[in-house]
Amino acid sequence: MTTKEELKRYIQTKLHSLLEDMVTSILLEQPKTPEQFMLDWLISRSNTQLTDSERNELASLRSEYKSLTEQNKDSSASNSETDESDQESEEEVPVAPQKKMKARASVSAEAFGLWNKKSAFKPRFIPKSDEQKARISERLSKAFMFAALDDNEREIVVNSMEERRFQGGDQVITQGDDGNELFVVDSGKLECSKVFVKGEPSKFLKFYEPGDSFGELALLYNVPRAASIKTVTDCICFVLDRDCFNHIVKDSAARKRERYENFLASVELLENMDPYERSQISDALKTAVFKEGDKVITEGEWGDEFYMIEEGTAIATKTFNPGESPKEVKTYKPGDYFGELCLLRGQPRAANIIATSKLSCVTLGRKAFKRMLGPLDDILRRNARKYEGILGI
Numbered sequence: 001m002t003t004k005e006e007l008k009r010y011i012q013t014k015l016h017s018l019l020e021d022m023v024t025s026i027l028l029e030q031p032k033t034p035e036q037f038m039l040d041w042l043i044s045r046s047n048t049q050l051t052d053s054e055r056n057e058l059a060s061l062r063s064e065y066k067s068l069t070e071q072n073k074d075s076s077a078s079n080s081e082t083d084e085s086d087q088e089s090e091e092e093v094p095v096a097p098q099k100k101m102k103a104r105a106s107v108s109a110e111a112f113g114l115w116n117k118k119s120a121f122k123p124r125f126i127p128k129s130d131e132q133k134a135r136i137s138e139r140l141s142k143a144f145m146f147a148a149l150d151d152n153e154r155e156i157v158v159n160s161m162e163e164r165r166f167q168g169g170d171q172v173i174t175q176g177d178d179g180n181e182l183f184v185v186d187s188g189k190l191e192c193s194k195v196f197v198k199g200e201p202s203k204f205l206k207f208y209e210p211g212d213s214f215g216e217l218a219l220l221y222n223v224p225r226a227a228s229i230k231t232v233t234d235c236i237c238f239v240l241d242r243d244c245f246n247h248i249v250k251d252s253a254a255r256k257r258e259r260y261e262n263f264l265a266s267v268e269l270l271e272n273m274d275p276y277e278r279s280q281i282s283d284a285l286k287t288a289v290f291k292e293g294d295k296v297i298t299e300g301e302w303g304d305e306f307y308m309i310e311e312g313t314a315i316a317t318k319t320f321n322p323g324e325s326p327k328e329v330k331t332y333k334p335g336d337y338f339g340e341l342c343l344l345r346g347q348p349r350a351a352n353i354i355a356t357s358k359l360s361c362v363t364l365g366r367k368a369f370k371r372m373l374g375p376l377d378d379i380l381r382r383n384a385r386k387y388e389g390i391l392g393i
């Protein structure tokens with residue numbers, strides 16, 4: 001008799017990746033008739049993955065399914081007249097649009113997470129010296145994507161990571177390839193480039209330096225590599241495998257990116273930012289909620305947070321003369337931001353910020369602010385000058 005364990009093993013070794021890919025495609029496409037879609041999807045993979053007899057079996061299942069759904073349609077519309085299109089029922093059912101799926105880079109992380117919870121995860125264990133472990137932990141503690149891990153999860157990730165050395169000029173990731181690994185840079189410099197229009201040369205996007213990570217998109221969304229990455233100098237990277245990423249990091253990271261995607265796209269300050277860079281901000285965001293009347297920021301204090309309003313309103317007040325009560329100088333609504341001056345100029349808070357309704361903000365710490373909003377430095381400084389007059393700074 002087949003035991004439960006044997007069945008589990010069978011699912012994991014034989015079926016898992018196939019089912020995972022198929023369910024991901026369904027979540028991406030959200031087809032109206034999932035049964036039809038699944039059959040089409042399997043057939044569309046059959047050129048490379050199935051034997052002749054499996055292919056034939058699927059094809060006959062598909063015809064059966066199609067005639068069944070046709071019959072159902074006919075009986076539910078028994079009073080209506082047969083129209084022309086019924087005669088065309090023999091036309092080929094379109095095959096699942098694989099190309100379109102690849103272009104989509106967003107899937108309901110929650111739905112995916114639920115599906116993707118596997119029971120018998122055995123993390124790989126790559127032996128390391130204490131010095132190596134300490135170096136990896138140090139890098140992970142600074143990488144925003146790993147910030148939410150607890151000690152136990154962090155240890156699993158450290159044990160599972162592999163140290164990999166590259167020489168200057170090595171190709172680490174090639175756009176369009178399948179990807180199964182995420183990289184955290186330990187030393188050296190790499191460059192990222194992307195072909196935006198087929199046939200045209202690639203465009204330089206960014207450099208990666210120690211502490212940065214890359215290669216997460218293919219793992220988060222089961223899509224081909226979205227860009228190419230090459231070393232500029234000799235490099236050491238820590239490499240995390242897909243299995244460990246899926247179990248330990250993926251759910252929270254994907255949920256965070258998805259949770260903040262629409263909000264960040266609506267913030268005017270970020271509107272000219274590359275959408276990919278913008279989505280990365282999510283990794284470092286935290287939510288802070290205040291009641292009406294709460295003081296979010298106190299004039300004269302030092303602070304480490306930058307705030308963007310997700311919901312609610314607030315005002316800025318400022319004391320112009322010692323002993324006088326502070327005067328209202330500005331109002332804030334969803335999509336507005338505050339708290340940047342202290343981080344930009346290294347000065348104490350220039351005003352109070354008080355919630356005038358229930359207020360929900362997303363916040364970025366000082367380090368993330370510098371690293372992620374660094375490219376917006378000019379806009380932030382230009383905007384800050386606008387209220388120099390109002391705030392008397």
Ligand SMILES: Nc1ncnc2c1ncn2[C@@H]1O[C@@H]2COP(=O)(O)O[C@H]2[C@H]1O
Nearest residue numbers: 179192214215216217218225226227276
């Ligand atoms: N603008 C960008 N678009 C897509 N990927 C980018 C971009 N900038 C950097 N990357 C990184 O390049 C990596 C290529 O592999 P992945 O698609 O797995 O994950 C990608 C990101 O980590």
